[in-house]
Amino acid sequence: MIEVEVKARAPEDMAERIAALGATLLAVENHHDLYFNSPQRDFKASDEALRIRIKEEGARLTYKGPKLDKTTKSRLEMTVKIDDPQQMEQILLALGFVLSAQVRKRRAKYSYEGVVLALDEVEGLGSFVEVEAEGNGDYEEQKQKVLSILGRLGQHESIRSSYLELLEAKDVR
Numbered sequence: 001m002i003e004v005e006v007k008a009r010a011p012e013d014m015a016e017r018i019a020a021l022g023a024t025l026l027a028v029e030n031h032h033d034l035y036f037n038s039p040q041r042d043f044k045a046s047d048e049a050l051r052i053r054i055k056e057e058g059a060r061l062t063y064k065g066p067k068l069d070k071t072t073k074s075r076l077e078m079t080v081k082i083d084d085p086q087q088m089e090q091i092l093l094a095l096g097f098v099l100s101a102q103v104r105k106r107r108a109k110y111s112y113e114g115v116v117l118a119l120d121e122v123e124g125l126g127s128f129v130e131v132e133a134e135g136n137g138d139y140e141e142q143k144q145k146v147l148s149i150l151g152r153l154g155q156h157e158s159i160r161s162s163y164l165e166l167l168e169a170k171d172v173r
Helices: 014-021 085-094 139-151 163-172
Strands: 001-011 024-037 049-055 057-069 075-082 096-114 115-122 126-135
Touching: 001 115, 014 096, 014 115, 024 085, 024 163, 049 075, 049 085, 057 085, 085 096, 096 163, 115 139, 115 163, 126 139
Parallel strands: none
Antiparallel strands: 001 075, 001 126, 024 049, 024 096, 049 057, 057 075, 096 115, 115 126
């Protein structure tokens, strides 16, 4: 599946902006993401990601391919449910994958016009808003839709870096 996504820094009143659009709150979740690097190629260089996401409803293993364009974070995304995230981590480590980083965040998820809005509070980074469509339809149309909704929230610059990349950049400085 193609995940069509944009992200921006969220000002303090972003929850009110989302409510003003008429979005419906779906859930509030806590995410603990474990990112792994491949023994075969450097995912940072290839713009890929492999992560285990642990949240209240369970855990998932997700592969994300390279970004598809220069304005969004859109990419191929494949996800499977896993029953035992600690055992999955041990399997990946045994295969030579390296745990490269961990990201923790609190996410409020909303539904709006067929897309998901996520208001994230990321440890060490602050607040962000994401607008995501699950590529069910024309890619360019979905891309314009998420950019338009981001604009309706008063945000006109999309951040293409992942939370992992933002944390790594912060550590370098």
